[in-house]
Every structure is written in C-alpha cells, then in structure tokens.
Amino acid sequence: MGFLDDLKRQADALKTQQTVDTAALARNATAVMTNVPGPQQPLYLAGGKIDSLMVWVPQSGDIGVGVSILSYNGQVQFGMLTDRGLCPDPEKISARFGPEFERLRKSAKARVRNA
Numbered sequence: 001m002g003f004l005d006d007l008k009r010q011a012d013a014l015k016t017q018q019t020v021d022t023a024a025l026a027r028n029a030t031a032v033m034t035n036v037p038g039p040q041q042p043l044y045l046a047g048g049k050i051d052s053l054m055v056w057v058p059q060s061g062d063i064g065v066g067v068s069i070l071s072y073n074g075q076v077q078f079g080m081l082t083d084r085g086l087c088p089d090p091e092k093i094s095a096r097f098g099p100e101f102e103r104l105r106k107s108a109k110a111r112v113r114n115a
Contacts, residue, residue: 030086031065032057038072054079062086065093076101 034057043050054077057066064086068079078097082090 029063031067032059032063033067033069035069036071038070040071040073042073052077056081065090 034055036055038053043053052075053070053072055068055070056079057068059066059081062083064083066081068077070077070079078094078101080090080094080097082093084090087093
C-alpha cells in the first residue's frame with residue numbers, strides 16, 4: 001500500500017467521523033450558529049469581482065434554527081434558516097440582527113477608545 005491508499009483511508013475515516021458527529025449534533029441540538037471569518041480583500045472569479053459571499057450552517061434532524069455570520073471585504077453577512085414548525089416568526093429574529101450588531105460594534109469601539 002502506498003501513500004495515496006493511506007490518504008484515501010484517512011479521508012474515509014474522516015468522512016465517517018463527520019457523519020457520526022453530525023448525527024450526534026442533530027440528536028442533541030435545536031440551533032446551530034457559525035461565525036466564519038472570510039477574506040478581507042476582494043476576490044475575483046473569471047475576471048469579475050465577487051461583491052458578496054454567503055454561507056449556510058449545516059442542518060439536519062430536528063435543528064430548528066441555523067444562523068450564519070460571514071465577514072468578507074469589510075462587510076458582514078447574516079443568514080438564517082428556520083423550521084417554521086419550530087420557529088413560526090423568523091422575521092422577528094432576523095429583524096434584530098442589524099440593531100444588535102450595531103450595538104456590539106459601538107461597544108467594541110468604546111472599549112478600544114477607553115483602553
């Protein structure tokens with residue numbers, strides 16, 4: 001067996017562990033949130049500038065809410081997926097993203113200023 005065979009076995013083992021971890025998460029969680037720091041300079045695809053990026057959290061089982069936060073090129077994107085059966089008014093949650101983020105930004109600025 002060579003290096004590539006070893007590499008394939010390791011990748012297969014990782015996939016199996018990810019499947020087990022995802023199943024455990026689905027059985028024991030009702031919400032998932034992720035914060036992904038993205039590149040802070042513009043990216044290009046086929047010569048065109050990419051204006052924004054979006055990421056979605058993995059959801060399975062009975063996970064009712066998934067929130068993703070992604071920074072890219074000086075901006076922050078928020079995404080949310082919900083199960084209407086578990087979260088009938090997701091607009092109430094998403095309407096708070098902007099104001100709460102602004103409050104957090106002001107608080108961070110004040111801490112830097114007072115440091």
